[in-house]
Amino acid sequence: MSFVSPEVFAKQKIAALQDYSVLAGRSISNLFSRPIYWADIYTQMDSIGVGSLPIVILTGFFTGCVLALQSATALEAFGAKSKTGSLVALSMVKELGPVLTGLMVSGRNASGMASELGSMKVTEQIDAMRALGTDPIRKLVTPRVLATVFVLFFLTIISDAVGIAGGALVGVSLIGLNASSYLHSSYNGLVIGDIAQGLTKPLFSGFIIATVGCYFGLKTTGGTQGVGRATTQAVVVSSVLIIVVDFLVSRLMIGIFGS
């Protein structure tokens, strides 16, 4: 790794931020002009959405399970074990569902996008696409951004649902809670603001995953080693951004809904 002066380092980072902003902006603006590659959008929805279902379901389910197990033990000390359902539902819908789904999809798809586009970049396929008169951002980035934002919304709902179900299963079978009161507590614990907060986050996370994955892919240099580097960077940067943006959106939504 070569060291550069602080000035050069700062310039590089600002230039990278500028490039990322241009890419992200164009990926959105392309939706308002022709051509729109609908076939690529549906292919990406299938690849990202259906392909990520198993990991999202497994993660959501076992997160709900462990959350019920841990929170029941803690709540018992205050005589509030019956509130386990409410705590699991709130945690899943507001935080863990959106964040863990985002991180899982990021690990699977930001890396996939970076490696796929990176391989295309180092084998000159991106240049070939431009030489053949196609805008690579319109053809490759916009479909991935739209597909990721769209499917992550529904994957988060699925994750929330299986998380609450997993919590219920543990609550009933291991902790000895009543199924009806558990679900009643879960339902009563949620208000519209919680659901709005939980379903706003995947819109941002989806955008981050796709734009960061595509950005690092399209910036790949240095052959196969460069592809590996781009893949790692895409996962790390998108994961950190998801958590940072999660905090900012939470603060914003608490400001709007008050809880």
Place this chain on the structure above:
Amino acid sequence: MTPDVTPSPAAILTPDTDQPVVSFENVSIAFDGKTVLQDISFEVHQAETRIILGPAGGGKSVLMKLANGLLKPDTGTIKVFGEDVTSMRERDLFALRARIGMVFQESALFDSLSVEDNVAYRLHEDGVSIEESHDRVVEALHFVELDHAITKYPSELSGGMRRRVSIARAIITKPDLILYDSPTGGLDPITSTTIVELIVKQRDVSHTTSLLITHRLQDAFTLAMSHFNQATGKMERLANEGIDDSTRFLVLNEGKVIFDGSTLELVRSPDPWIKDYLS
């Protein structure tokens, strides 16, 4: 003995022969502070085949990408079909590139698409019907003698076959300018000759203006001293050591043009570096 010179299509085709198809004026470009091309100026005219020679790392591929607007120079002006590609927006360049075919150094085929979809890529983008695009793909693949490979994927093809598919993809829309970036690079001599024959065929049948990079002097001189006989369907040496005068040379070394002229001028150049390079 004075070699016979075949009249070039450039001499036969009168329209716009004064207006260069490609013109570089004082073009320079550097990457990370390292100058790759310095003060490059040359012109390529209608129906001319311009062979770009020079050692590896001399900026030839960069020059090709500049001609297609894939890179922007730091200084200088590049005009293609009279339009200044250095100041054009990417969106406008896409329209200009519809008139340009490009064969990449490593073919750059889309590995997730079949040969048919690769060759028909531009037609699909233009909304050409499936039937028409299929017919045109068959015609283009027949030109490069790869009719049997239409359903294959790039990973199933040899290096030479990939290069031929890349040529088919470049010529399917009958472009006015073809850019060949080392079309014979990394290929064995027999396969290289097959590729050179296809380029000569394209030059002599369609009279398409082209820029061609090669490291192989043998390929360059085969191009300059051969023609395609449409009656026999074969590439043949021009009679009496003849030279095709539509084929001209540009020699680059360390990012600078050190020769710009005809085949005869090249072989008779007194420049010691060129003499050494050609020997």
